[in-house]
Amino acid sequence: MGRPPCCDKEGVKKGPWTPEEDIILVSYVQDHGPGNWRAVPANTGLMRCSKSCRLRWTNYLRPGIRRGNFSDREEKLIVHLQALLGNRWAAIASYLPERTDNDIKNYWNTHLKKKLERTTCTAAPPPPKKESAYKGQWERRLQTDINLARRALREALTVDSTMSMSPAAYSNPADYALSEHNISRMLDGWALGKPAGAGVSNPSAADSASASTSELTDCSSSSASNCAAPALWSSLLGCQSKGAVVGEEMPLSAIESWLLLDDSNEQSVAARESLLRNYPF
């Protein structure tokens, strides 16, 4: 069986958006905020399905989106994150707040994939290096971060008596492990345990702050992973997540440094090991 497509109703317009439609959508979102997409066509008279409205907003009209060429830094981040996370474009996009998952996906499919194929064809096959171990560890870590962030956000948004519960109050230990209480406890521990040089500002956090300068940016209505992950990194690394000076020259954050490290460089590997020691999982 299968659900009929949401956009096959008669009178639902498809294809490219006109400037007039864009204006209507932007005006509506400015008034009501993003979210509740089902109400958008009904309230605006747009002959578009809710899905199309959401997509247009998130991929094109949403403020804070940077279009055009990807920088080397962004390329490297995408390549590394893709290697770690696979084709989880939304998760990858959460580390590049100014780029949409669609943009990153398109860029990967049209540029980076071919680029990598070219380089892997010409380059010698990679030795069975420690990288795989790092990859596995960091992939798990990143995935856990996303899951924790999602869960923490959900819990934070829920006025819940379990907030003050002790571990013993949880019937399932896994529930406590993922509880907001435990997460904040862990974050405190990580922040306290940060190395002397770890108090660097996080460009991701700065990007988030930059994106959030627009009053239209509404984290609560978008994917939790999109908003929570950079914030989590900020917490993890002891960075200021709010009030980051936008536009100021920022040193690379620990995570970004790691992502940009050259695998073939022993110094880089040593630096990575150091990071792993400083931020034990």
Next chain:
DNA sequence: AACCTTGCCAACCGCGACCGT
């Protein structure tokens, strides 16, 4: 100039997850 090929990207489609009833 006309036609064909290729590359790019906005938009669509289908599926799974989540949430309320």
Next chain:
DNA sequence: CACGGTCGCGGTTGGCAAGGT
């Protein structure tokens, strides 16, 4: 618990533009 509605994600496609023949 089951069900239906909604949302978000990832894969895919359609159409346009640029370049080549």
